[in-house]
Amino acid sequence: MNWRFEYHETLGSTSDLCKIRAEAGEPEYLAVQAFSQTAGRGTRGRTWTDPGGNLAISLLFRPADPATFIAALPFLTAVALYETATHFCPSPVGPMPFMVKWPNDLLLDGRKMAGVLIETGGPQGRPWVVVGIGANLTQAPEIPGRRLAALSEKTAAPSAKAFGEILVAQIERWTTILTAQGFAPIRAAWLARAHPVGSRLAVQGCETYITGSFSGLDAQGRLLLTLPNGETIPVVTGDILLD
Template sequence: MPLRAGLPKRWWRRFWPATSRSRRWRSAGRTTPSPNPLSDRWPEGVARHVLARTESTNAEALRLAPGLSGPAWILTHEQYGGRGRRGREWVMPAGNFAGTLVLRPKGGAAAAPQLSFVAALALYDALADACGPSARLAIKWPNDVLLNGGKVAGILLESSGPELTSVAVGIGVNLAAAPDSGAVEPGAVTPVSVRGETGFTIGSEEFLDLLAPAFAHWLTQLETWGFQPLRNAWLARAARLGEVITARTGTNQTRGVFEGIDDSGALILKTPAGQQILPAADVFF
């Protein structure tokens, strides 16, 4: 086996097991901070703003966007007006992650929706580091990440202006606690938390140290090679691929076998009436 010293860190971390010095997760009963082997991997040219409290990191990111010279992460320790898809409230218990990356996407409006897949893959990688090897992670179309079958993270893309000069990639992760399941839409996946499912504790700033480099990696893949590598990676991590699911768009409901996603990221369902391609929908299992 070749020496790992000859490989970039982002590669040897994927092939060599974590040691006591490089392990990112720690038990909930420990309070001593673990070493941070990713501190030297913060993406070059990406700013970082940490707030004590804000209404919405997406709103704050879009407010700051005109004055930014490059991409920037906005992280808050308390968010009191967060939003999910279709204007739904995003509840943030104390200790959870609420952050937004604001950037000007290469390719303009056409490329913006693909940032959701960049975010999902980055979240998957960051959570794999945070949760340990026994955690079961999967990506649920279009914008959720599941941990042991429950929703642990969500993604919301928003833009500013008719010309889509900036995109805010909002990310919420239940690190410490899950919202009350009674507030969830009927039939939706039950929310879970990293601490509740694994017993491990990770702070929001420490989690951002994992997420930001992972996002930069997948964004580089998209900008260099196009969507196909991301599509393949996403499908390899997809929840319920090959199984029967239900897709709901407004009052319309389509049930069929989840066959994959097309070159634009749209959902492909095999139904009794034939193949259906849905660019937007809510998925239920």
């Protein structure tokens, strides 16, 4: 893959620009990065605040098998984020502070350090996929009701450019593994970096709140939640709250 990096001092949203380029016919493997992002967003319409000095990058793909790629992409990206963070913080004191949370958040000491937003579009014969990634490197924004962390709490924060370059290399590596071996090795890598099986958690939806224990991922990447009555159910969507 020959990635084309495009850098901007300030953008409203790297993903919005990436989608504009995609709709205009831009080939895949475009990486749009902003060193300051003024209108970033997360899942379910949330805003992603960027105080500056953090990572804001979006990547354009045009996969040959969109369904398989899109299903694996959240887990692939989460593993790549984990490995990039540990690249810059390889020898922590005590237990490894990083952990992935279903499906694609990166936590630092139990607080969110990075998140992912995946968007799709384009004609059926030539679909595009844009993955937007935000990571707190130098500082975590203060958002009421949310517990956030920054990489600088553990090590000297790398530049956003350096972090982005390593992250894209990791995403490329895992994309190659997906193409050659399917979802199974990505699923295994994600589980090895996630909250342990048996962890107590809750799944919060728009009108639901379900508690149970984490029982792994199924072959499609759905979270398996074991309820207090012993029944195990697959979770397709929802906010995951860890005890």
